[in-house]
Amino acid sequence: MKYTIIAIGDELLIGQVTDTNSGWIARHLTPYGWEAQSFKVISDDSHSITQAIEEAFEHTDVVLMTGGLGPTKDDITKPALCDYFGGELVYNETTAANVRSVMAKRNLQVNEYTRLQAMVPTSCRVIQNQVGTAPIMWFERDGKVLVSMPGVPFETEAMMEREVIPQLLKRFHRDEVIMFRTFMIMGIIESDLAMMLDEFERNLPQCLHLAYLPQPGLMRLRLTGISADAETLKSQMTHQEKELHRLLGKAIIADEDIPLADILGRKLRESKLTLSTAESCTGGNIAHVITEIAGSSDYFKGAVVSYANEVKTCVLGVSPDVLETEGAVSQPVVEQMVRGVSELLHTDCAVATSGVAGPGGGTPDKPVGMVWMAAKCGDRVVSQVKRLPGDRHRVIDRATTEALLLLLRLIQQ
């Protein structure tokens, strides 16, 4: 089933807010064989809304719309939907009761504006929003369906999962099966990978397609298959999967699309190893990406963010002399940090970072983007220095990835 997503909001078009709803929706509909034709972001403006709907229905029978709903006055979506689908805005008591109940759960008073949320077009079927006050509206005409949802990601996600996806699947169904396999690749850049897989790709059956999805420090490789014959497709996918493993060997660090911290976490859990981090320039981000993984308490014990040098010496036991002579951004310091934290927190493994995240603090010897990092596993300690490009955020992100990769390689050795 093909569909279009329209996101409404001036705040999106000036870049103040990033539209994450469209990607979320696509991620959750793709496994059912639903294919997004396009995402479009438009402004809070009747004409733009009507035009986008018309354009979308030219290409697809389903339009999913987010945003443009809310208690304040910059929202004009409901009248635009009335113009397009007919009907008029009327007060809906069931919706009003839902708004009151949601507000009560949050210990908030219903005021004049939240009361306005109970006004809905007569031309739609309302799906009550269980986690917010803006109602979800299902319009249908000539076999075409438009679902209007709030812009708050939490609300759209919850209501897509609970109501909208099940109702869409019930309303439409398709015969073709779609399958995905994603592989995470360590240590090969995109163009080298393309060379290695040139023949593999040329020999792929018609129903299979390979895509390269580079991300900092890692490559994702996605094999997609579409066919009416599920059994044959499954066996073809399995065959090509084996072939990829034969060609790429240990470079494949995971057979599914999971974060690097999750890949590392699974290896640690398998080997019954515990982990800690000692972070200077990454400022807690390594600990954060590790603890974003559910169940990370099985192997992660804690971290020391030693932003000030005094914390490096007093808490992690880095030698003040070495700090003085070598500077904080140096191999001996980062190695003392990694040993210090694993001793303090009693862990088998540890990673440590010290670098210049910028924009200030760079010197000719130690420029912005220079990061020393160390990893420890048992008695083995390795360290490396990287010159990472980009702004502060990018340096922190990339140093986090490189430090996790350093430990992953050390554990796999």
Add this chain to the structure above:
Amino acid sequence: MKYTIIAIGDELLIGQVTDTNSGWIARHLTPYGWEAQSFKVISDDSHSITQAIEEAFEHTDVVLMTGGLGPTKDDITKPALCDYFGGELVYNETTAANVRSVMAKRNLQVNEYTRLQAMVPTSCRVIQNQVGTAPIMWFERDGKVLVSMPGVPFETEAMMEREVIPQLLKRFHRDEVIMFRTFMIMGIIESDLAMMLDEFERNLPQCLHLAYLPQPGLMRLRLTGISADAETLKSQMTHQEKELHRLLGKAIIADEDIPLADILGRKLRESKLTLSTAESCTGGNIAHVITEIAGSSDYFKGAVVSYANEVKTCVLGVSPDVLETEGAVSQPVVEQMVRGVSELLHTDCAVATSGVAGPGGGTPDKPVGMVWMAAKCGDRVVSQVKRLPGDRHRVIDRATTEALLLLLRLIQQ
């Protein structure tokens, strides 16, 4: 100047990658009075590309395009651009030299695929990519301009800043001035704020517009002004800004669109206070958002992520008895954590968190989403418990925000 952004990539349409380029571009063109008409995300497919370009040029004279360029075979953007603008793909030696130079800087070998990147349409002017291998292509016909850029955010951002924005501004210019003021509001929900500002909004002059941009735990309020008369607009903006301060008072915690961690950081710097964090369920995320702010080393000394209870007792000095009787997610534990970390790292202020981020670990007494947090400033310690909705990521994010707000309120008292 109105423009359209088109992002190309199957990986975007299945939600595997989020398009951040469009928002970035808009954020950087808006201050020059450039107005995005729409963003569109489409697939790596000639027909979709041609159609999106035609559609875009119906509404705007400028189209900025990202993605669909790269050394692997799933890219078909260049031939599609040749179809639309005419010309043919030819080997461009200057571009080839640039590819070689970029690859050399990265210590990488030029292979057959990277060599393909030097093939460019004869109908475009090439802007050499200084930070990557995919060339930027500037097409122009009948006064309409299309700029094709790579999909890698780092490359697009760098090249927009260095070349594309300056060249666009030189090529087009406009008479109207656009001004923004953004205000960060603490402690008032959207619908209450709308009630408070009802009269203010009704009395705004025609050229000014107010928008409500809720984000978890905070509200952003944006005042936009557009006029041909810069002086009058400026004085009107200033007048309304004062009016907003009169109406909202201390609820306005910043007069610009900056992250909460930055607002807090500025208050700490002003008051010459230092900060540390002790984190259990937030797992280092508070330290991370604090250290994402450039210059945070002025006030932030470090953090202890005490994921394991043993770290709470041994490093932060939480009483094992209290931990046993009250549990880790409790008021006394979080208060001992905040005192412990500020003592260990010698800071004036500190925040601490302990909660159930989920999805596992919830009990009837202490369900998923329950988070205790404490803040300390000098001798004063405050604590609160929150029941935060959503999944693990959302609980961590929201707990981070609430902990920072708790400290901000304590400092402002």
